[in-house]
Amino acid sequence: MTIHVNPSDRLDGRGKTRAASDTEQTGAACNPCGLDRHIDHSAYTVLDGTVKQALEVGKTRLIATGLVISVAFFAIGVRLVDLTLLQGNTRTASSQTAKNLPGTAVRGDIVDRNGVILATSLPTASLFADARLVPDAEFAARELQKILPGKSRAELLAKLKSGKQFVWLQRHLTPRQQSQINSLGIPGLNFRREQRRFYPHGALTAHAVGFTSIDNEGLAGVEQSFDDMLNGTDDPLRLSLDVRIQHIMAEELSAAMAEFSAIGAAGMVYDVQNGEVVSMVSLPSYNPNEAGSAVDDARFNRATLGVYEMGSVFKLFTAAMALDEGIIRISDGYDTSDPIRVGRFTIRDYKPKNRWLSIPEILIYSSNIGTVHMAMEAGTSKQKAFLSNLGLTRPAKFDISEIGHPRLPNRWRDVNTMTISFGHGIAVSPLQLVRAAGALVNGGELKQASLVKRSDDETVPATRVISERTSQQIRRLMRLVVLHGTGRKANAEGFMVGGKSGTAEKIRDGRYVKNARMSSFLGAFPITNPRYVVFAMIDEPKGIKRTHGFATGGWVAAPVIKRLVERMGPLVSIEPIEDHIADDRIEQFLVDVTARSGGHSLASQ
Amino acid sequence: MSMNKLALCAWLAACALSIWFAFHIKYKVQELETELGIARAEMQQDSEAIRVLEAEWSFLNQPSHLADLSERHLDFAPLLAEQVVHLDDLPVRESQVSDSQDSEGLEDIIEEILRNAPEPPKKAGNSDSNGNGKRTVPLMRTGASQ
Numbered sequence: 001m002t003i004h005v006n007p008s009d010r011l012d013g014r015g016k017t018r019a020a021s022d023t024e025q026t027g028a029a030c031n032p033c034g035l036d037r038h039i040d041h042s043a044y045t046v047l048d049g050t051v052k053q054a055l056e057v058g059k060t061r062l063i064a065t066g067l068v069i070s071v072a073f074f075a076i077g078v079r080l081v082d083l084t085l086l087q088g089n090t091r092t093a094s095s096q097t098a099k100n101l102p103g104t105a106v107r108g109d110i111v112d113r114n115g116v117i118l119a120t121s122l123p124t125a126s127l128f129a130d131a132r133l134v135p136d137a138e139f140a141a142r143e144l145q146k147i148l149p150g151k152s153r154a155e156l157l158a159k160l161k162s163g164k165q166f167v168w169l170q171r172h173l174t175p176r177q178q179s180q181i182n183s184l185g186i187p188g189l190n191f192r193r194e195q196r197r198f199y200p201h202g203a204l205t206a207h208a209v210g211f212t213s214i215d216n217e218g219l220a221g222v223e224q225s226f227d228d229m230l231n232g233t234d235d236p237l238r239l240s241l242d243v244r245i246q247h248i249m250a251e252e253l254s255a256a257m258a259e260f261s262a263i264g265a266a267g268m269v270y271d272v273q274n275g276e277v278v279s280m281v282s283l284p285s286y287n288p289n290e291a292g293s294a295v296d297d298a299r300f301n302r303a304t305l306g307v308y309e310m311g312s313v314f315k316l317f318t319a320a321m322a323l324d325e326g327i328i329r330i331s332d333g334y335d336t337s338d339p340i341r342v343g344r345f346t347i348r349d350y351k352p353k354n355r356w357l358s359i360p361e362i363l364i365y366s367s368n369i370g371t372v373h374m375a376m377e378a379g380t381s382k383q384k385a386f387l388s389n390l391g392l393t394r395p396a397k398f399d400i401s402e403i404g405h406p407r408l409p410n411r412w413r414d415v416n417t418m419t420i421s422f423g424h425g426i427a428v429s430p431l432q433l434v435r436a437a438g439a440l441v442n443g444g445e446l447k448q449a450s451l452v453k454r455s456d457d458e459t460v461p462a463t464r465v466i467s468e469r470t471s472q473q474i475r476r477l478m479r480l481v482v483l484h485g486t487g488r489k490a491n492a493e494g495f496m497v498g499g500k501s502g503t504a505e506k507i508r509d510g511r512y513v514k515n516a517r518m519s520s521f522l523g524a525f526p527i528t529n530p531r532y533v534v535f536a537m538i539d540e541p542k543g544i545k546r547t548h549g550f551a552t553g554g555w556v557a558a559p560v561i562k563r564l565v566e567r568m569g570p571l572v573s574i575e576p577i578e579d580h581i582a583d584d585r586i587e588q589f590l591v592d593v594t595a596r597s598g599g600h601s602l603a604s605q
Numbered sequence: 606m607s608m609n610k611l612a613l614c615a616w617l618a619a620c621a622l623s624i625w626f627a628f629h630i631k632y633k634v635q636e637l638e639t640e641l642g643i644a645r646a647e648m649q650q651d652s653e654a655i656r657v658l659e660a661e662w663s664f665l666n667q668p669s670h671l672a673d674l675s676e677r678h679l680d681f682a683p684l685l686a687e688q689v690v691h692l693d694d695l696p697v698r699e700s701q702v703s704d705s706q707d708s709e710g711l712e713d714i715i716e717e718i719l720r721n722a723p724e725p726p727k728k729a730g731n732s733d734s735n736g737n738g739k740r741t742v743p744l745m746r747t748g749a750s751q
Contacts, residue, residue: 106656121656122656
């Protein structure tokens, strides 16, 4: 490196020698006195030796440092462009909708199949105290007690004097309470924003939806079984329930309960094509908004948790088994004139006909004797296997955890086979019953029941339990029961209802009680191509004058089904038709059978 | 004015400009962030209000409540099976038969029927989506049809 030194500087007036030193490498050092600099390019001194070497080193270092710094700045610049221009686009306002704003994470809603809200979370304020900061606990307790009627003064005082840093005084205040407490201006009282679960439809869907604790943990129903899912998302959980049909079912059941002074009722509407439960009612019900104060009987879900002896509706299963196994043909018949004696039991008919009955007649007149003959001819093992295939011997898989275990005989002996054939000695839940009945009428496939709405293209897990042909025969038998038998009161004009009534005496202390019954009706419609299985069950109805003192399924539950079908049919777009051709064909079938006397003789016994 | 001084001035000006620009951006961003905060708070308030209103709407749409209102204020009764008639089953008025040539005339008749038919009663929720079966024309009869 060369340094240009002005010769005049070197011999300036002050006699200072401008020796080239290390400090003179900067330009400013060339003109220390601020004199007008005159650079004479023609005259300069070339430095060499150690000085030159030092300057060379300095220059190299300067370049190296500059290089490093410019690389660093370049990198920063690139990153800046990257963040502001390139990546900036991914965080535009369009993705920031009100739903996924931070701080608004709430437990997801539960809605019915049409999007009607069944459970939602509402923002509330909760009051807590930092007891160390409250100056006058006596005063605060007195004032708060006026605003919070549910709390005693002693309780508030104890909390305010506890000296704790955090103590809840009242959860979920009303807006009015909050503003009143706020205007008290007591130090140490604070609010915390919380979410509170609210059930707009209250008792109507209580057993399906369930309820949560004060800390929003699901404690029953779907709230419990889908707890994690509801907490993890803002998307609503869509149930298969339809509140309109739920309402119709609840209204008709409670009307029947009131009329027959019953103690409870249960009802279900089940879609036989995809296994969706469209309505599930258990009465008495409770208000899930105040679940804590509900009595146990109201909280008990009779539709899924309760298991009951279903009585004569089981005759459908016995007939289906015998027909499907090829043990009988539908044109066969049995002699029902003699009661069957097994040990100390005698099996009689409720209304004995004392003659040969065809298979359709056995169901129409609900003959126990005929049904027992069918079951005994099939045998115990076949019955056991058949009921097991229909899912009646183990708890149903379902979307809520309130699932009852069926009660089965300890040892499945012949006498059990006989009583089970007409629905005694086995107790199942209404859920299991409608699911199995769905398989009987939908062409023979047992579907997985669901309380959550299925998408239209979803394949439903299903297993074949009976043949298409048997299913059709059972549908005809069910229609005949409604046209001529104990189910006449369920005949909703235009909707082609088929079904079977059931009446079971309840067991108390190990023996059957005469006047405590379970009266039920299991139906399907439209029977030519069923879409829904409907079930109504009334717990301990008492006979009244209008029914001539009867409180059997045909008198109590069948009219419920009739009104339910009449009201829900138009809602679910089922076209009402009076299919006389189909009915005539089914009728024909009955005439044919009765005309053919004789029939099937009993092999065993 | 030498080149160096000019350059110096240019650099100083650039420096001042960039400082001004940096602060300008900074304040702008702060302002926008405040605005964003307000907007977010408003959105949250609104979405909470919407939740409350939706809950209230659902509460007011309780089927039992609607049934009660309908009973008190309307003449509607539940639809009976016999009130639903197939289009093919409708008799065609003679005069219209003679007037109309072919399908065009039938369309007019259908239109007239649909025009004259009163609205069916609305129940809770939306119409059921899983409709099946053929299209039917509900002909409502009001009141004491039961």
